[in-house]
Amino acid sequence: MHRLPAPGWAVPIFLVAGGAPLTVAADTSDPATKAPPFVSADATAHLRAITVPFSSFASEEGRTAYGRLFGGDHHAPEADANIAVRRAYYDRFNSALARRAEEIYPVHIEAQVLGGVKTEVITPKEGVAARERGRVLINLHGGAFLWGEGSGGEIESIPIASVGRIAVVTVAYRQGPEFKFPAASEDVTAVYRELLRDHKPENIGIYGCSAGGILTAEAIAWFQKEQLPMPGAVGIFCASAGKFGGDSSFLAPELSGQPPLPGSTEGKLSFTPYFSDVSVSDPLVLPMNSKQVLAQFPPTLLIAGSRDFAVSSVCQTDIELSKVGVKTELHIWDGLWHSFFNNPDLPESREMYSIVAKFFDRHLGRTVRSPTPGG
Amino acid sequence: MHRLPAPGWAVPIFLVAGGAPLTVAADTSDPATKAPPFVSADATAHLRAITVPFSSFASEEGRTAYGRLFGGDHHAPEADANIAVRRAYYDRFNSALARRAEEIYPVHIEAQVLGGVKTEVITPKEGVAARERGRVLINLHGGAFLWGEGSGGEIESIPIASVGRIAVVTVAYRQGPEFKFPAASEDVTAVYRELLRDHKPENIGIYGCSAGGILTAEAIAWFQKEQLPMPGAVGIFCASAGKFGGDSSFLAPELSGQPPLPGSTEGKLSFTPYFSDVSVSDPLVLPMNSKQVLAQFPPTLLIAGSRDFAVSSVCQTDIELSKVGVKTELHIWDGLWHSFFNNPDLPESREMYSIVAKFFDRHLGRTVRSPTPGG
Numbered sequence: 007m008h009r010l011p012a013p014g015w016a017v018p019i020f021l022v023a024g025g026a027p028l029t030v031a032a033d034t035s036d037p038a039t040k041a042p043p044f045v046s047a048d049a050t051a052h053l054r055a056i057t058v059p060f061s062s063f064a065s066e067e068g069r070t071a072y073g074r075l076f077g078g079d080h081h082a083p084e085a086d087a088n089i090a091v092r093r094a095y096y097d098r099f100n101s102a103l104a105r106r107a108e109e110i111y112p113v114h115i116e117a118q119v120l121g122g123v124k125t126e127v128i129t130p131k132e133g134v135a136a137r138e139r140g141r142v143l144i145n146l147h148g149g150a151f152l153w154g155e156g157s158g159g160e161i162e163s164i165p166i167a168s169v170g171r172i173a174v175v176t177v178a179y180r181q182g183p184e185f186k187f188p189a190a191s192e193d194v195t196a197v198y199r200e201l202l203r204d205h206k207p208e209n210i211g212i213y214g215c216s217a218g219g220i221l222t223a224e225a226i227a228w229f230q231k232e233q234l235p236m237p238g239a240v241g242i243f244c245a246s247a248g249k250f251g252g253d254s255s256f257l258a259p260e261l262s263g264q265p266p267l268p269g270s271t272e273g274k275l276s277f278t279p280y281f282s283d284v285s286v287s288d289p290l291v292l293p294m295n296s297k298q299v300l301a302q303f304p305p306t307l308l309i310a311g312s313r314d315f316a317v318s319s320v321c322q323t324d325i326e327l328s329k330v331g332v333k334t335e336l337h338i339w340d341g342l343w344h345s346f347f348n349n350p351d352l353p354e355s356r357e358m359y360s361i362v363a364k365f366f367d368r369h370l371g372r373t374v375r376s377p378t379p380g381g
Numbered sequence: 382m383h384r385l386p387a388p389g390w391a392v393p394i395f396l397v398a399g400g401a402p403l404t405v406a407a408d409t410s411d412p413a414t415k416a417p418p419f420v421s422a423d424a425t426a427h428l429r430a431i432t433v434p435f436s437s438f439a440s441e442e443g444r445t446a447y448g449r450l451f452g453g454d455h456h457a458p459e460a461d462a463n464i465a466v467r468r469a470y471y472d473r474f475n476s477a478l479a480r481r482a483e484e485i486y487p488v489h490i491e492a493q494v495l496g497g498v499k500t501e502v503i504t505p506k507e508g509v510a511a512r513e514r515g516r517v518l519i520n521l522h523g524g525a526f527l528w529g530e531g532s533g534g535e536i537e538s539i540p541i542a543s544v545g546r547i548a549v550v551t552v553a554y555r556q557g558p559e560f561k562f563p564a565a566s567e568d569v570t571a572v573y574r575e576l577l578r579d580h581k582p583e584n585i586g587i588y589g590c591s592a593g594g595i596l597t598a599e600a601i602a603w604f605q606k607e608q609l610p611m612p613g614a615v616g617i618f619c620a621s622a623g624k625f626g627g628d629s630s631f632l633a634p635e636l637s638g639q640p641p642l643p644g645s646t647e648g649k650l651s652f653t654p655y656f657s658d659v660s661v662s663d664p665l666v667l668p669m670n671s672k673q674v675l676a677q678f679p680p681t682l683l684i685a686g687s688r689d690f691a692v693s694s695v696c697q698t699d700i701e702l703s704k705v706g707v708k709t710e711l712h713i714w715d716g717l718w719h720s721f722f723n724n725p726d727l728p729e730s731r732e733m734y735s736i737v738a739k740f741f742d743r744h745l746g747r748t749v750r751s752p753t754p755g756g
Contacts, residue, residue: 042430044638049435049448051636053428055417060424062626062648063697073424251437252715253687257632261426263419273437312628312693321687321713322438328712328736336711337703338696340627361703 058261061312061341065353068342075343076262089183093153100157100348107161107350111168115160121196124178126159128167135171141209141370142201143167144237145176146194146225148216148244148345151280152182161348162215165355170363175201179221182280187291190221190280191228198229198237207235208371213307213362215345216316217278219245223323226303227293239369241307241362242323244316244344248294249273249286252318261313262343270315294326301330307365308334309358311342335365433636436687436716440728443717450718451637464558468528475532475723482536482725486543490535496571499553501534503542510546516584516745517576518542519612520551521569521600523591523619523720526655527557536723537590540730545738550576554596557655562666565596565655566603573604573612582610583746588682588737590720591691592653594620598698601678602668614744616682616737617698619691619719623669624648624661627693636688637718645690669701676705682740683709684733686717712736 042052060069083092112131119125143166147159159176167174177197180189194212201210214222219242226240250270259266269276275286289296293303308324310317317338324336339346339354347358417427435444458467487506494500518541522534534551542549552572555564569587576585589597594617601615625645634641644651650661664671668678683699685692692713699711714721714729722733 043635045451047448047452049444051433053431053635055430056428058426058631061628069424073422076420077422253436256433260418260428318715321715340693340696
């Protein structure tokens with residue numbers, strides 16, 4: 007451990023009840039000559055070039071996966087590569103994960119068109135549990151509003167359908183670069199309307215990861231605009247109902263040797279052309295802009311790894327929803343990364359699937375609706 | 382933003398569903414010559430000497446407090462200084478905070494001896510709310526099991542008593558260096574037994590911050606050993622039911638220009654002589670050692686700032702309690718530090734007080750027990 011200069015090193019100042027107006031010596035040293043780590047008067051932190059071991063709380067499987075995922079050389083296509091090339095690249099990863107998930111979690115996967123939108127309906131091979139009949143989950147896949155259709159939705163749905171013994175409808179929503187906001191919100195809404203024909207709204211849950219998490223929040227706002235009833239519960243994973251930003255937008259890239267998500271440190275949505283024409287102040291884009299919209303959210307499950315660039319905004323979403331009286335449930339796995347639970351071989355992924363299944367089981371309604379002709 | 386070497390920078394790899402066995406080129410570059418940021422094969426992260434602005438999600442008041450608390454020169458006494466000198470130093474801060482809190486949250490403070498243990502009973506000046514009669518909170522102050530008695534307990538209790546309109550009993554438990562584990566657990570238990578004479582256990586809540594959070598968890602384990610009924614709910618703030626460690630034990634000190642808490646990165650309790658004779662495997666010291674003990678925890682509120690060295694272990698506690706079926710509620714304020722809520726002038730502190738009050742209101746029982754002679 008490096009010895010740090012400074013008086014009072016013996017007991018870190020942060021053991022003091024924090025933040026009182028203190029009688030302190032003015033810091034007159036020249037920041038240009040000060041050696042990190044230090045904090046300047048404007049509260050900017052100046053770090054040293056430290057090494058951080060993999061988290062002592064995470065699994066060995068997680069360590070191995072982290073080393074392979076972030077320690078190797080990857081050859082993702084450039085941002086200006088043809089979208090089909092980029093989609094094929096990520097589809098290769100997602101397909102491998104989805105096929106691995108099916109080995110562990112046998113499911114039926116059936117293509118269906120609901121409300122004019124392409125979906126896959128995923129159900130456990132041993133059948134939907136009796137208490138889950140009448141309930142359904144909608145999954146909104148991740149992939150930067152650019153890719154992830156198909157295999158990306160499958161990897162996010164297969165373990166949940168199986169562990170929860172519940173039907174999961176994963177939606178192939180329109181995305182960039184071909185389409186722009188609000189195309190995906192419209193598609194989710196079309197599927198939701200169709201499911202409302204034979205499901206009570208309180209028996210429907212919606213969840214998504216990354217872009218799918220953003221879309222989950224946007225769907226709730228869109229449903230309000232369309233005066234549709236709220237679903238029973240939602241899950242926003244590795245994403246926010248508001249802007250990205252905060253500490254993790256700086257630290258996560260550094261911890262993974264990756265560049266930051268474009269725009270993430272400034273609260274912009276420039277990482278995807280899907281949002282190129284929006285205002286980030288629009289509550290239909292980022293519901294956190296409106297306390298009124300937020301206050302109508304159903305119970306919300308929030309999940310991330312501590313090394314996810316989005317985790318600060320996930321925590322922020324939890325606080326903001328709590329402030330307006332929405333029931334939240336937040337879980338953060340230390341040391342883990344964005345969408346870690348798409349690796350079904352991690353113990354932490356199994357913990358996550360169990361938590362998701364229990365959350366929806368606890369919050370979705372139970373009574374089955376008789377099919378109403380004309381819905 | 383620094384340009385990073387590597388193919389595929391255009392879209393960070395972490396947008397890929399995470400952690401699949403990837404076909405990647407073996408990293409044959411010599412780590413000694415590689416430029417950070419990068420991750421080595423053993424998953425160790427090598428960071429650059431970056432600057433991190435104060436969190437975009439935190440308040441301006443938080444920024445000002447952070448700059449003053451961590452940006453100035455502090456003159457805390459050395460670890461080998463006389464304990465009276467050290468206590469006087471921290472008492473000065475805590476007293477200033479407590480008196481400030483009383484300006485905002487007027488209370489009565491009454492010294493009482495309960496079960497042979499010195500306490501202060503803190504009640505809102507406008508009186509305990511009708512629905513809070515029959516309920517009581519026990520506060521266990523922070524301070525490294527070295528200081529914090531008196532004013533440290535007051536600053537942690539005054540806002541909660543006032544916002545919750547509930548009585549808070551803050552306990553002057555025996556601590557180091559004069560006393561060692563399990564002295565504090567015994568004292569908390571003595572107060573608890575006394576309160577059980579005229580309170581139903583489900584109407585009692587216990588919460589603590591930092592050392593007080595550790596002690597809260599230990600008290601639950603000790604009550605089980607003594608075959609006492611569980612209290613209605615607990616709050617563990619800026620602390621863990623298990624070891625410190627994980628990412629925050631490395632990052633928080635760096636973000637605050639402070640040395641790490643001694644032993645924190647290795648899961649040791651060497652930061653205080655109170656634990657000098659214990660085994661860290663003992664569930665009475667760290668309840669997370671026993672699933673059986675953990676499983677009997679009442680509903681648990683977990684709170685920290687993201688820049689708290691303890692936050693990784695707080696998240697870990699949430700996961701481990703959830704795994705054994707205990708109801709948890711986790712909230713993390715981005716950018717904030719260890720015990721931030723002891724500054725009553727931060728907006729985030731007010732949010733925290735409200736969340737704590739609502740949590741106990743939701744989880745404590747309501748019926749009042751008739752006093753039973755002889756308990």
